[in-house]
Amino acid sequence: MNEHDLKIADSSPIFHIEVEKIKPNPFQPRRDFNEESLKELSDSIREFGILQPLVVSKVEKETPTGADVEYQLIAGERRLMASKLIGWERVPVIIRQVDEKKEQLELAIIENVQRADLNPLETARAYARLQEEFRLTQREVAQRIGKSRETVANTLRLLDLPAFIQDALSQHKISESHARALLAVSDATQQTSLFNELVSSNLSVRELRRKIAEASGVQPGTDIDSEVHQGKADPESELLSTQLEEALGTRVRVRKTGERGKIMIQFFSREELESILSKIIHSSDNLPPEPPALS
Numbered sequence: 245m246n247e248h249d250l251k252i253a254d255s256s257p258i259f260h261i262e263v264e265k266i267k268p269n270p271f272q273p274r275r276d277f278n279e280e281s282l283k284e285l286s287d288s289i290r291e292f293g294i295l296q297p298l299v300v301s302k303v304e305k306e307t308p309t310g311a312d313v314e315y316q317l318i319a320g321e322r323r324l325m326a327s328k329l330i331g332w333e334r335v336p337v338i339i340r341q342v343d344e345k346k347e348q349l350e351l352a353i354i355e356n357v358q359r360a361d362l363n364p365l366e367t368a369r370a371y372a373r374l375q376e377e378f379r380l381t382q383r384e385v386a387q388r389i390g391k392s393r394e395t396v397a398n399t400l401r402l403l404d405l406p407a408f409i410q411d412a413l414s415q416h417k418i419s420e421s422h423a424r425a426l427l428a429v430s431d432a433t434q435q436t437s438l439f440n441e442l443v444s445s446n447l448s449v450r451e452l453r454r455k456i457a458e459a460s461g462v463q464p465g466t467d468i469d470s471e472v473h474q475g476k477a478d479p480e481s482e483l484l485s486t487q488l489e490e491a492l493g494t495r496v497r498v499r500k501t502g503e504r505g506k507i508m509i510q511f512f513s514r515e516e517l518e519s520i521l522s523k524i525i526h527s528s529d530n531l532p533p534e535p536p537a538l539s
Contacts, residue, residue: 258297260334261315266300266324269317286326294323297336315339364420365413368402375400392525394518401427409439418442421449421494424519425456434459450495453510481505492520 298320305312317324318340327335362370374385382400386393402413402423409426412418422442429435438459442452481498488496488507495510511517 256338256340258336258338261300261337262334263324263328263332265313266298266315266317266335266337267303269319269321282322282326282329285322286329289323289326289332290330294327294336296320296323297338298323299340300337301340363414363416364399364402364423365410368399371396371400372403392522394522398424398519398522406432406435409435412439412443419449422447422452425449425452429456429459450489453495492523494520 299318300315301318303314303316305314315337320337324335371385371389374380374388375382380388382396383393386396389396402410402420405413405423405427409418409423413420413423418439426435426439426442429438438452438455441447441455445451447455481500484498485496488498488509492509497508499505499508509520511520
């Protein structure tokens with residue numbers, strides 16, 4: 245549960261609504277629902293209940309005999325699906341009053357982006373839809389979802405990848421860091437070749453970046469690699485390097501001499517540098533939310 249969820253839960257009453265009255269959200273950004281993950285969630289709900297209520301809007305429909313009430317799901321589709329798996333008849337919900345259809349669409353997308361564990365492409369498509377449906381700039385999208393403009397811009401760039409690479413990312417055959425590395429390859433034939441090698445050889449992000457650098461005629465981290473070959477990396481530094489690489493999505497080296505040392509972070513494009521800066525800045529509550537502008 246994040247701060248946004250707490251704010252809603254603290255200020256809104258909770259109702260228990262019949263599951264058959266809750267209709268799916270047509271604006272749901274999530275497209276892939278992992279069956280094993282849903283089963284795990286249903287087991288957790290069976291044991292502990294639903295800790296965070298679903299969010300719905302109330303819809304009244306005129307019928308020959310009067311008015312019929314149903315509820316439009318805004319956020320919580322996984323919780324609803326998991327509840328149905330275990331046969332629950334009612335689920336806890338928070339009812340949001342939404343007057344305009346346009347407002348409902350915007351709220352639904354934003355709620356799902358903020359709450360759901362979307363894959364990177366689902367998130368990118370949600371950002372794109374906010375831009376297209378409401379003519380929002382990247383900065384306005386960032387303000388609505390509580391992210392930096394650079395984060396939004398870098399996520400949207402994933403939609404520039406060929407469809408087959410996007411599919412591989414959606415199906416978790418490659419990671420987001422792999423996908424971002426392939427974005428740095430402008431030649432389509434070379435990009436396809438590197439992607440095929442990535443999948444067939446199960447390349448790490450580090451190995452892929454090295455091959456991209458070699459294909460571009462760039463010496464991949466001479467200072468960094470020379471220290472590795474000279475055996476100057478102790479096990480603790482190697483562990484720290486690996487952890488930082490996973491966090492930042494790029495090649496990192498930590499080198500220590502006694503209590504002192506240095507951290508070397510490699511990047512291959514301006515966009516990648518902005519992404520790294522954004523991740524570093526957002527990891528600290530004591531720094532401003534926007535990364536510094538690059539000249």
